[in-house]
Amino acid sequence: MLNQYFGYYLLNKGILTNLQLREILETEQTVKVKLGVIAVNTGAMTAEQVEEIHNLQRTRDQKFGALAVEKEYLTSTQVEQLLESQQEGHLTLLQVIANKKYMTLAAVEKALMDFREEYETANQTCDTDRLIVKQMVDFSAAGPKADLLYKYIGLLKRNVLRFLNDASFVFMQITEHEKNVQWIASQQIIGDLSLSTGFIMEESVLLEIASRFYGESLMKVDEMALDTVGEFLNVHNGIFCSSLSESGFITDLQTPFVLKKGKESFQLTDYRVAIGTSFGDFEVILSM
Amino acid sequence: MARIMIVDDSMMMRAALRKILEKAGHEVVSEAVNGQQAIDNYPKYQPDLVTMDITMPGLSGIEALKCILDTAPQANIVAVSALGQKHIIFDALESGAKNYVLKPITEDKLLPVINLVLEQNGFIEAAPR
Numbered sequence: 086m087l088n089q090y091f092g093y094y095l096l097n098k099g100i101l102t103n104l105q106l107r108e109i110l111e112t113e114q115t116v117k118v119k120l121g122v123i124a125v126n127t128g129a130m131t132a133e134q135v136e137e138i139h140n141l142q143r144t145r146d147q148k149f150g151a152l153a154v155e156k157e158y159l160t161s162t163q164v165e166q167l168l169e170s171q172q173e174g175h176l177t178l179l180q181v182i183a184n185k186k187y188m189t190l191a192a193v194e195k196a197l198m199d200f201r202e203e204y205e206t207a208n209q210t211c212d213t214d215r216l217i218v219k220q221m222v223d224f225s226a227a228g229p230k231a232d233l234l235y236k237y238i239g240l241l242k243r244n245v246l247r248f249l250n251d252a253s254f255v256f257m258q259i260t261e262h263e264k265n266v267q268w269i270a271s272q273q274i275i276g277d278l279s280l281s282t283g284f285i286m287e288e289s290v291l292l293e294i295a296s297r298f299y300g301e302s303l304m305k306v307d308e309m310a311l312d313t314v315g316e317f318l319n320v321h322n323g324i325f326c327s328s329l330s331e332s333g334f335i336t337d338l339q340t341p342f343v344l345k346k347g348k349e350s351f352q353l354t355d356y357r358v359a360i361g362t363s364f365g366d367f368e369v370i371l372s373m
Numbered sequence: 374m375a376r377i378m379i380v381d382d383s384m385m386m387r388a389a390l391r392k393i394l395e396k397a398g399h400e401v402v403s404e405a406v407n408g409q410q411a412i413d414n415y416p417k418y419q420p421d422l423v424t425m426d427i428t429m430p431g432l433s434g435i436e437a438l439k440c441i442l443d444t445a446p447q448a449n450i451v452a453v454s455a456l457g458q459k460h461i462i463f464d465a466l467e468s469g470a471k472n473y474v475l476k477p478i479t480e481d482k483l484l485p486v487i488n489l490v491l492e493q494n495g496f497i498e499a500a501p502r
Contacts, residue, residue: 092459096466096472097474097489098485099489099493103471103472106462107463107467111463299385308384312383313385316383316476319383319455322455323454323475326456326458327458335458339428340382340428340429
């Protein structure tokens with residue numbers, strides 16, 4: 086989450102200009118991250134301590150880690166851990182900012198704290214949700230991509246809470262191959278991961294999802310209601326795709342659509358999961 | 374305050390953006406439902422700022438953004454997307470977007486960005502710091 090969102094956060098706060106952010110995104114792939122930046126990122130050292138070590142390095146020909154241990158700012162174990170995380174891509178953005186002197190380390194430290202407060206609370210329950218989903222659903226047939234599907238459903242539970250203000254629960258995996266459906270909202274994720282996503286729901290549930298997401302009561306299934314459900318799916322998939330990018334997947338979204346349907350035959354490659362809410366149940370279809 | 378054009382294929386998004394912008398005192402001078410309409414409407418309405426959805430059927434928001442900037446290089450365009458991925462943000466900025474807002478759109482996400490772009494381009498005075 087840190088890399089793309091932190092850069093975007095700095096742009097939105099007016100701390101970086103769009104030209105600066107573009108330069109950073111262009112050059113970060115070639116940059117090696119220094120231990121001082123990693124230490125500030127992890128909170129192992131303060132910016133002031135890092136600057137002190139950098140100043141010492143100018144007069145003494147010693148590595149950062151060795152000096153930090155000598156000053157008792159870090160232990161040897163911490164230095165090893167920092168060296169291991171030097172390869173993590175999300176830190177290169179911070180290193181480029183430091184190299185180009187767009188911000189001081191102290192300013193980066195402050196911005197990181199503010200950013201984490203604003204953005205990262207939502208991720209804390211991610212693993213818990215995934216464990217809960219795994220108890221109810223079996224995506225093992227998806228092989229190495231099973232974890233992505235668990236992530237999708239876990240994220241959906243959190244987004245139902247966040248955007249529809251309802252604590253949903255996963256209650257079963259469905260294996261029937263034919264079903265009468267009223268409405269299908271569908272969107273295709275393309276790119277490094279090809280995934281068809283969809284919600285199947287009755288009219289009353291569609292209207293409730295639309296009303297809750299829009300923030301106003303929608304009483305009939307018209308263009309606004311259909312569009313709003315499509316937008317909820319779009320936003321959820323957008324958040325999912327953004328989280329995928331941390332694992333190196335580059336994806337895009339096609340335009341969602343919402344249609345009234347009759348009898349549908351589902352492919353054996355589809356995974357269908359029933360989600361329960363206080364306003365009714367709907368099914369999630371995932372197909373690779 | 375500012376004259377703004379909204380570009381988004383989603384009726385819901387256009388309604389939501391209009392509500393936030395008008396509540397803040399801005400005037401929504403035009404709504405475009407696709408990239409081509411945005412290109413056609415820009416010279417007609419000459420808005421102070423454009424909010425441009427990136428993912429639209431037909432001509433994408435990025436392509437529409439480039440076309441508008443070809444003939445109106447001073448245009449202030451804020452990209453809007455559901456995708457917060459680095460390559461999307463980079464493409465939008467490289468194409469000339471002045472800033473970027475991620476969906477879901479809320480008042481406290483949208484208005485600071487709108488005000489920042491307007492301030493940076495001389496449409497409103499900077500607030501005392």
